[in-house]
Amino acid sequence: MKQLAFINNRRFFHRLGKSTTGCIAAAILLSGCQNDVAQPYNQQIPAWFPELEIPADNQLTQERIDLGKRLFYEPLLSLDSSVSCATCHQISKAFTDGLTISEGVDGVLGLRNAPTLANIGFSPTLFHDGGVDNLELQSQQPIFSDMEMKFSIAGFLDRIEEDESYVQMFMKAYERAPDAFGISRAIAAFERTIISGNSRFDQFYYEADENVLSESEIRGMALFFSTENKCADCHQPPLFTNFEFENVGLYSAYPDSGRARITHLSSDNGKFKVPTLRNIELTAPYMHDGSMSSLQEVVNHFNEGGVGHINQSSDVQPLSLSEQEKQDLVAFLASLTDELFISNSDLMY
């Protein structure tokens, strides 16, 4: 076989290929739609939160969120109609599943612990290793994954073909028949409404309600924010994460290389996205692999300072917390639970 010099004369084919016409068609469609777009959704975000960035092709509307919620709770999206997103992301557990490692169709084990979806719309990257950077793409992944729903969008579309109510919801939300575009956008739209910012900590700290935290919790808060213990360097309020990737020294050799799976850099070995600590009391077990079952265990880990992995953050150092201080820290973490969030009927189906 002979290698050829690469083409230099790409005439109109290159410029007038199908994708160009596709763009034009999309542009026409888009400008055509603008007038009929449903009422924008009035998003309730705590004043102390950063701004929520929303892609231009998926501005929030009530119709989109309603459809996304139905899909999020839809077991027909899985091979044997047994698993929905909500199987592993349960509202009562702040959108986690309580398992060490999540189980998909037929109980097949995944690789990691299911993270909370609280405030997920603010996260610039998704997954413990940050392997995806937008919710629209992420929402398609579990449907196809053999370890999750083990199915396909085409298979789901066949199942709902006869369901007029679905067709209508898709038309209202995205002015198109049910398809991958609508499914992925709607689920992402719903996910952007999964917002939690009304814990007792918020009431105390941002709304100056001095009576909501106990003395132990207040002492724990001071320990958490202290420059010595450094918790808040990584778990920065108001979202309680800086969204960086860090190695906290869980193992001297990590079975799951974490961020390095994406970057292929050995310096990223064992680094995982700093998780939010909001609703942390509800999201046990902890860490990317669910290896710690209680907050006491996690606090002990940070107090001991990690095992000293070569990539371990210099911010994870032995602390000398007393038993009382450890208890206070755990008490503070529990004040990050948002009771209204887990009983919010807008997020239930």
Place this chain on the structure above:
Amino acid sequence: MMKYLSLILLGLIGFTSCNKDGCIDPTALNYDPNAENDDGTCVYLAENLNLSVYSKLGQADFAYNTDVVTDGGRTIKFTRAQMYMSGFTFNGTGGGYQLLNPHALIKPEVMEYNLGYLPQDMYTSFSFTAGVDSASNHMDPATFSAASALSSNNPDHMHWGWDPGYIFYVLEGLVDTSAAMNGLVDAPFIFHVGTDIHKVDLAFVSQIDASSDSVNVSINIDWLKLLDGTDMTAEVDSRSTHTMNNPPLATLMVANLDEAISLHQ
């Protein structure tokens, strides 16, 4: 089809309205309604550009669930084999044409793939990418039209659901991993290979007569050859890669593409 023709026409009208020489045939791609004298430049489309793919296991025709022996002496059988091809490019006397679409999802059980259309000409070579071009590889699969092999509406589409994008090549099956090679073909092998660095550009010198409405291009894929150099043992890393978790095995498979894909004579 009319859509694209009229777009091309629109462009041409703008530039050639004062010219009296040009293509005067309304069925041609570059018909000029203002031209009065035909200057012999009319270009026509070959509207049925077909790719025939002959799937092989060595010399034999491809078959699923059939014992074959790798160059490393392992008995294996395939249960799944798929590959994306993209960026089909044709070089002729009138220049080169690169098809932005379609992306073909090659499966052994399917032999014929419609690649769309090409200006009529005599072509002397063609090339394509085994894998998905980098631009498409990082697009959201939900944004392709449902007819595209890249669309997540398509049940066969192969995407990881995260940044590395599409899975370009899938080879799955069972292998006899025993040291004595006792004929028990029972251990799974999995090659899910992708990421931008693993797409391979392949070029072929071939006379392609596209002077009529239909054009055919034929290639062979030897799916067994893709496993050359592997020694699939009890060690899972020797027979399983999802690319990111086991790059060397992915690279090994990709290095075989050049020889595994050839012109069909």
